[in-house]
Amino acid sequence: MEQGRPWSVAPPHVPAAGYATRVPEQARGEHTHSEPAAPRTVQRHSVRGQILDALRAALVSGELVPGEVYSGPGLGARFGVSATPVREAMQQLALEGAVEVVPNRGFRVTVRSALELAELAEVRALIEVPVMLRLARTVPAAHWHALRPLAEATTAAAATGDRGAYAESDRAFHRAVLRFAGNRQLVTVADELHRRSQWPLATGDPLSRRADLVADASEHLALLDALVAQDLTVVQSLVREHFAGADR
Incomplete structure (x- = not known):
């Protein structure tokens, strides 16, 4: 019998302590x-x-x-x-x-493939890039400033290296942005695609994962700046790069 790596999972409102086990x-x-x-x-x-x-x-x-x-x-x-x-x-x-x-x-x-993640990034871009460009032209700057705390929350989560916490704050930011479109079905579909894109290919070096999260989080603040400035070229570039970065 081979002994496996201990790990823990705790549902919301339940402490993680007490869940670590050995592979049996x-x-x-x-x-x-x-x-x-x-x-x-x-x-x-x-x-x-x-x-x-x-x-x-x-x-x-x-x-x-x-x-x-x-x-x-x-x-x-x-x-x-x-x-x-x-x-x-x-x-x-x-x-x-x-x-x-x-x-x-x-x-x-499931063992994820790089191709699968690339396909998810492509679909997300097809759905969200046109929406982001429309929002950049129509949403007042004050609305984007109001989302800065959500963007900063992703930066704080990324700094801890906790991929689970980052995933939640990342999706919260994107949902908040897309809600300005006034289409609940869009938000639901985009969030599900986003969730699937967050499953990692494999566990790797913790320092490398943290660096990836920090780089990803920084794009949220840059995106808000571009939306405030109504810089459509930068908005489009940042969104596409951000989705491609979800492969990390």
Whole structure:
């Protein structure tokens, strides 16, 4: 039996302490993460939603490792819940392409390809660049100044190197920008594409990841400056580069 890397996942409002576990078993040459350690109880209301949020955060941070298999009962034990809400959350992630079902074993985290991330960046650009250019021409400068705290929040999150925290603040900033378009469907579709683009290719050197996040965050402030100035050329260039940078 091979011992795996400990990691932790905690749903909203539940401390992360107590979730770190060891990888328990080996089957057909693959690891299945399942054994719990000191489980905490998740609030009973919206359990599935809390588990889904926690698993999404673990995907972004790399705590759910690409290629690894995780069992419903094992993850349920980590959160102090039955396997049912975990399986439901995992089924949603399977629909999103984040994991794939492994019959009789659980769910394998999808191994992302550079091509897939490039395709997501292209689709995001096709949707959002025209919107950004329209907003640059029509939205008053005061509205963009009001978003500066959100942009600064992404910078603060990036400085910590916490990819999960950065992902949340990054999407919050982009949602706020797109809401000026007055199209809720646009915001929903763009946010889902954004979420998928945040799943990392693989875990890497922490210092390198932090540098990538800091560079990405700096583009938010630059974008606001360009929107205030109504510099359409810079807006278009920054948005395209920003989406391409999501591959990091």
